Amino acid sequence: MNKKGLLIVVSGPSGAGKGTICKEILSRRKDIFVSISATTRQPRKGEVDGINYFFKTREEFERMIDEEAFIEYAEVYNNLYGTPKEYVLDKLNQGENCLLEIDIQGALQVKKRYPEGVYIFILPPSMKELKSRIIGRGSETPESLERRFSSAFEEIEFVNQYDYYIINDEVSTATDTMESIIDAERCKVIEDIEEIVAMFKEEI
Amino acid sequence: MNKKGLLIVVSGPSGAGKGTICKEILSRRKDIFVSISATTRQPRKGEVDGINYFFKTREEFERMIDEEAFIEYAEVYNNLYGTPKEYVLDKLNQGENCLLEIDIQGALQVKKRYPEGVYIFILPPSMKELKSRIIGRGSETPESLERRFSSAFEEIEFVNQYDYYIINDEVSTATDTMESIIDAERCKVIEDIEEIVAMFKEEI
Numbered sequence: 001m002n003k004k005g006l007l008i009v010v011s012g013p014s015g016a017g018k019g020t021i022c023k024e025i026l027s028r029r030k031d032i033f034v035s036i037s038a039t040t041r042q043p044r045k046g047e048v049d050g051i052n053y054f055f056k057t058r059e060e061f062e063r064m065i066d067e068e069a070f071i072e073y074a075e076v077y078n079n080l081y082g083t084p085k086e087y088v089l090d091k092l093n094q095g096e097n098c099l100l101e102i103d104i105q106g107a108l109q110v111k112k113r114y115p116e117g118v119y120i121f122i123l124p125p126s127m128k129e130l131k132s133r134i135i136g137r138g139s140e141t142p143e144s145l146e147r148r149f150s151s152a153f154e155e156i157e158f159v160n161q162y163d164y165y166i167i168n169d170e171v172s173t174a175t176d177t178m179e180s181i182i183d184a185e186r187c188k189v190i191e192d193i194e195e196i197v198a199m200f201k202e203e204i
Numbered sequence: 205m206n207k208k209g210l211l212i213v214v215s216g217p218s219g220a221g222k223g224t225i226c227k228e229i230l231s232r233r234k235d236i237f238v239s240i241s242a243t244t245r246q247p248r249k250g251e252v253d254g255i256n257y258f259f260k261t262r263e264e265f266e267r268m269i270d271e272e273a274f275i276e277y278a279e280v281y282n283n284l285y286g287t288p289k290e291y292v293l294d295k296l297n298q299g300e301n302c303l304l305e306i307d308i309q310g311a312l313q314v315k316k317r318y319p320e321g322v323y324i325f326i327l328p329p330s331m332k333e334l335k336s337r338i339i340g341r342g343s344e345t346p347e348s349l350e351r352r353f354s355s356a357f358e359e360i361e362f363v364n365q366y367d368y369y370i371i372n373d374e375v376s377t378a379t380d381t382m383e384s385i386i387d388a389e390r391c392k393v394i395e396d397i398e399e400i401v402a403m404f405k406e407e408i
Contacts, residue, residue, distance in 0.1 A: 121393070127404055156401055164391050165400070177391060184388035187368050187381060189325070196369070197360055200331055 003192060005092040006185055007114055008032070009100045010178075011107040012122030013152030015133035017168040021122060022101045024175040032097045032182070035088050038064065041079035054084075072102065072109035077144070081106060097182065104158045111161070118185050120178065121162040125169045127153070207396060209296040210389055211318055212236070213304045214382075215311040216326030217356030219337035221372040225326060226305045228379040236301045236386070239292050242268065245283035258288075276306065276313035281348070285310060301386065308362045315365070322389050324382065325366040329373045331357070 012018045026034055038054040040061050049055045056064070061080045065073060071089075073082030083100060091098050100110065111119055124130035134140065134148055159165050164181050168174040216222045230238055242258040244265050253259045260268070265284045269277060275293075277286030287304060295302050304314065315323055328334035338344065338352055363369050368385050372378040 123400075123404070153405070156404055159401060160393060160397050162393050164388065165393055165397065166391055177387060180384035180387035181391070183381060183384035184368065187370055187385070189364060189366050189369055193364050193369065196327075197363060200327070200360055201357070 003095055003186075005094070005096040005098060006182065007088070007092055007098050007100065007110070007117035008120065008182060009102065009107045009110055009117050010120045010122060011102060011104050011158075011162070012168075013124070013130060013155040014148045015130045015137070015152065016122040016124045017133070017171065017174070018101055018122040020171050021166075021168060021174050021178060022099060024171055025178050026099065028175065028179065029182075032099050033091060034099045034101070035083055035091075037081050037083055037102065038070075038073075039079060039081045041077075041081075056080075071113060072106040074103060074105040074109070076103055076105065077147075083110070104155055104161075108158075108161060116190075118181065119162040119164070120181060121159040121165045122174070123156070123159065123165055123167045125167060207299055207390075209298070209300040209302060210386065211292070211296055211302050211304065211314070211321035212324065212386060213306065213311050213314055213321050214324045214326060215306060215308045215362075215366070216372075217328070217334060217359040218352045219334045219341070219356065220326040220328045221337070221375065221378070222305055222326040224375050225370070225372060225378050225382060226303060228375055229382050230303065232379065232383065233386075236303050237295060238303045238305070239287055239295075241285050241287050241306065242274075242277075243283060243285045245281075245285070260284075275317060276310040278307060278309040278313070280307055280309065281351070287314070308359055308365075312362075312365060320394075322385065323366040323368070324385060325363045325369045326378070327360070327363065327369055327371045329371060 010018050010022055022034070026032060036050070036054060038056050038061060040056055040058045043049070043055055047053065058080065061082065064070060064082065069085055070082035071085040073080060081103065083102065083106065088098050102110070107119060110117060124133065130152055131149055134145060134152070140148060166174050166177050214222050214226055226238070230236060240254070240258060242260050242265060244260055244262045247253070247259055251257065262284065265286065268274060268286065273289055274286040275289040277284060285307065287306065287310065292302050306314070311323060314321060328337065334356055335353055338349060338356070344352060370378050370381050
């Protein structure tokens, strides 16, 4: 029996550490692949096209929207971000677990189309810590910093749209928790249970 | 904030290995206490009153039923089994996680009264293996053996009333999975999330 893969959607405010946790979980688990987003924003230092993102011009991105090629897309801080649909659904049907690290707007779009996904919200240990992490990243102007921080403040409210929250006190513990969530979700009783019961009974 | 404990209810057919898994998880985790059932059945070899069960006469047990002292009770193979209510609810309110290892009839009664519990069904690796485990236990007459086995066959259907299933191929792996379920359930977004968000916002 080919059990369908899990779509694991991870969001949280900037600076909560979702990127670090996702990187850590991918290094631990060979049964999870990461979906790569397309974006119109400029690459940050060290980011590579086709690895961190598919970097697109606005024109290219809009053509993909017209072709309904995204499972979700959103405009954030004047940049477009989107998740290519076919790639993700193919992998899930093949039984692979797919990790999507996306912003809240995107996650909620995915949830509408794919409610059976696993929606995880990463929280910082405190708002104070969140602010200092955003500052520490050093990639922001003072204006965008302020905008990001007040946006983070609002975003935290969205946790109640998610299935799970993880308080990221410490990356390795937070990653342990994410592993537990994935393992638990794999043995949830869902539609496939009838098939499992039938298999048991056939044996005799 | 005193987060309420989880009520973890574990069932499965005779011979699926639920007792062994529960023993193993209790030896690993200090944050889980086990609820002790009351029963009118005769103690098996090595079983101690107040540790494995509270052994009661039928008269004592029936008095407790009248006093509504059980979260659930059931008659199985002419013996009564029940879970003392006050003890369990007190511990949960104190934030302790409570493990109930009970038969399916009992579990479904608990689920009606306490739907926010975590309901886990233990499956044997195969029906063949289940049969040889029941025989191996050696505590059954041929007649009760046959009754138990055909009952196990029926019981498997009830898995769809549970939240999770664990296939008990190997005790330590099955226990790992149960630990993951418990850890995942601890960070589910439930009513308490509003309180957590409020705490975050207060900080600033």
